[in-house]
Amino acid sequence: MKMSNLYLPTLKETPAEAEVPSHQLMLRAGMMRTLTAGIYTYLPLGWRVIRKVEDIVRQAMNESGAQELLMPIIHTAELWKESGRWEKFGPLMIKFQDRKGRDYCLGPTHEEVITALVRGEIRSYKDLPVNLYQIQTKVRDEIRPRFGVMRGREFIMKDAYSFDRDYEGLDRSYRAMYDAYMKAFTNCGLEVRAVEADTGAMGGSESHEFMVLAEVGEDRIAFCDSCSYAANVEKAVAGEREVSGSEEMKEMEEVHTPGQKTIEEVSEFLGVDPAKTIKSLALLADGEPVLVLVAGDDQLNEVKLANYLAANELTPVADEDFEKYFSSTPGFIGPVGLEGIRVLADLRVKDIVNGVAGANKTDYHLINVNPGRDFIVDEYLDLRIVKEGDPCPKCDGKLEIKSGIEVGHIFKLGTKYSESMEATYLDENGKEQFIVMGCYGIGISRLVAAAIEQNHDEKGIIWPKAIAPYQVIILALGDDEEVVKVTEELYQELTARGVETLLDDRKERPGVKFNDADLIGIPLRITVGARSLKNNTIEARVRRTGEEIQLELENTVDKIIEILDRIE
Ligand code: ATP
Numbered sequence: 001m002k003m004s005n006l007y008l009p010t011l012k013e014t015p016a017e018a019e020v021p022s023h024q025l026m027l028r029a030g031m032m033r034t035l036t037a038g039i040y041t042y043l044p045l046g047w048r049v050i051r052k053v054e055d056i057v058r059q060a061m062n063e064s065g066a067q068e069l070l071m072p073i074i075h076t077a078e079l080w081k082e083s084g085r086w087e088k089f090g091p092l093m094i095k096f097q098d099r100k101g102r103d104y105c106l107g108p109t110h111e112e113v114i115t116a117l118v119r120g121e122i123r124s125y126k127d128l129p130v131n132l133y134q135i136q137t138k139v140r141d142e143i144r145p146r147f148g149v150m151r152g153r154e155f156i157m158k159d160a161y162s163f164d165r166d167y168e169g170l171d172r173s174y175r176a177m178y179d180a181y182m183k184a185f186t187n188c189g190l191e192v193r194a195v196e197a198d199t200g201a202m203g204g205s206e207s208h209e210f211m212v213l214a215e216v217g218e219d220r221i222a223f224c225d226s227c228s229y230a231a232n233v234e235k236a237v238a239g240e241r242e243v244s245g246s247e248e249m250k251e252m253e254e255v256h257t258p259g260q261k262t263i264e265e266v267s268e269f270l271g272v273d274p275a276k277t278i279k280s281l282a283l284l285a286d287g288e289p290v291l292v293l294v295a296g297d298d299q300l301n302e303v304k305l306a307n308y309l310a311a312n313e314l315t316p317v318a319d320e321d322f323e324k325y326f327s328s329t330p331g332f333i334g335p336v337g338l339e340g341i342r343v344l345a346d347l348r349v350k351d352i353v354n355g356v357a358g359a360n361k362t363d364y365h366l367i368n369v370n371p372g373r374d375f376i377v378d379e380y381l382d383l384r385i386v387k388e389g390d391p392c393p394k395c396d397g398k399l400e401i402k403s404g405i406e407v408g409h410i411f412k413l414g415t416k417y418s419e420s421m422e423a424t425y426l427d428e429n430g431k432e433q434f435i436v437m438g439c440y441g442i443g444i445s446r447l448v449a450a451a452i453e454q455n456h457d458e459k460g461i462i463w464p465k466a467i468a469p470y471q472v473i474i475l476a477l478g479d480d481e482e483v484v485k486v487t488e489e490l491y492q493e494l495t496a497r498g499v500e501t502l503l504d505d506r507k508e509r510p511g512v513k514f515n516d517a518d519l520i521g522i523p524l525r526i527t528v529g530a531r532s533l534k535n536n537t538i539e540a541r542v543r544r545t546g547e548e549i550q551l552e553l554e555n556t557v558d559k560i561i562e563i564l565d566r567i568e
């Protein structure tokens with residue numbers, strides 16, 4: 001492609017709307033433009049990258065035996081009501097009516113549509129297993145669209161759905177997807193870590209997320225520093241911490257703690273270690289009051305709690321409702337003497353001896369509080385967010401916490417949708433069985449942003465070769481006749497040899513050309529200027545390493561291809 005013809009509106013300044021490098025660079029490099037928050041047009045350069053990623057993903061999917069199809073973006077409300085998700089998906093779904101007043105939504109995901117499809121067509125065990133996928137635009141009215149295509153309201157996803165006779169079959173389908181995903185990400189030139197993921201309140205037996213580690217990632221991941229344990233913090237469990245020594249239980253006492261409400265204030269005021277205070281959280285789980293206790297130096301993991309309670313919604317009790325639900329007072333709530341309330345506690349609370357808790361009375365706390373003696377916990381379970389340095393649950397190592405961008409997600413669904421939507425098959429004995437399902441997503445457009453987060457410098461993008469929009473960019477410096485001739489020849493020959501090549505033949509200053517080449521991140525740059533041509537040489541420069549190579553003008557294209565072959 002000649003850049004004089006390319007629709008490539010690069011920007012010198014960083015647009016104010018963009019906070020993170022990938023978003024800034026996608027705008028500056030002329031890859032995309034914003035229509036409105038979370039909704040974008042892909043310009044030619046950006047679209048080429050998207051298509052490359054799609055092709056790599058498509059190939060890995062096809063090799064795994066999955067088959068591509070294309071489902072509609074417009075879904076009927078009836079289908080979503082059948083699965084029970086019309087309400088559950090809530091405001092994340094864009095809903096509308098047609099001229100006859102019938103309800104529809106724009107598909108945020110396709111379990112309903114695919115299940116409705118196969119239930120009409122898969123009849124016998126002989127039709128299974130099957131894995132069907134599509135690459136398509138999804139619509140989710142995200143509460144906080146941000147970081148450009150990283151969290152869009154309209155985005156491109158590859159979604160696959162597997163159908164098996166039984167759970168062993170599902171295990172095989174799941175494994176095949178896991179391997180296909182690893183291959184696809186590696187082939188895109190990305191470094192991706194698979195981590196255990198939460199399966200949610202709705203069951204599902206196993207799930208992994210594929211994470212690109214990056215500072216701007218919205219997910220937090222716990223890694224063991226010595227074994228392979230890695231899990232989303234939503235799901236991560238820590239090993240037992242050592243409990244130091246044994247201490248005699250002392251008599252419980254009420255102390256005056258005027259205005260001291262938070263754990264920090266109370267532990268400072270009383271001079272006790274926050275780990276010895278009991279943090280009491282008054283919550284409503286789908287409207288039911290529950291008191292949740294964690295050690296003062298821990299944070300409640302709401303995902304774990306919601307899963308355990310099978311609750312859709314957890315909300316803190318408003319100050320004015322404390323009296324009504326808990327006969328207590330905000331800032332001074334505690335488990336001692338609270339009646340008729342379900343009390344759940346994290347396992348670490350069990351080890352607290354002579355702890356501190358709210359006295360359920362304004363401006364008072366209790367000291368020397370002991371679980372079991374002074375109050376009863378209905379259920380102890382793992383409810384805390386793991387922290388950097390916590391023991392690994394699998395070995396003697398310690399957990400580290402890093403940020404990651406979720407680019408893929410695989411999930412064993414089991415019979416959740418086949419039961420609610422009655423997708424069955426007849427087994428060898430003619431008996432009706434529910435189809436066992438899995439679902440598998442890759443965020444194609446998010447992956448492009450994640451690739452930029454992992455591969456850029458202060459000058460611009462550094463594309464991994466596999467997903468670069470072009471592999472080589474030739475800069476023609478000046479309009480010297482010889483320069484025009486040599487660059488044109490190189491361009492024609494490289495293109496004929498199958499190398500995707502850009503020729504910067506624009507009437508621009510060299511500085512502009514150098515900057516744009518760096519900004520759009522083409523892996524190999526070839527510079528041709530009148531001065532070096534006099535010495536019969538041109539210059540090659542590798543974008544990633546900055547390595548510069550002088551090439552004599554002889555078998556030049558072979559030499560360029562050789563250099564290109566060793567670039568990642
Ligand atoms: P997140 O937790 O980031 O909101 P999710 O878990 O809801 O994502 P899935 O339903 O698992 O997303 O979708 C499959 C994949 O689609 C995700 O792994 C992610 O890569 C991509 N994806 C999901 N939501 C968005 C979005 N709003 N913008 C871009 N990509 C997205």
Ligand code: MG
Nearest residue numbers: 209406408409
């Ligand atoms: Mg997910």
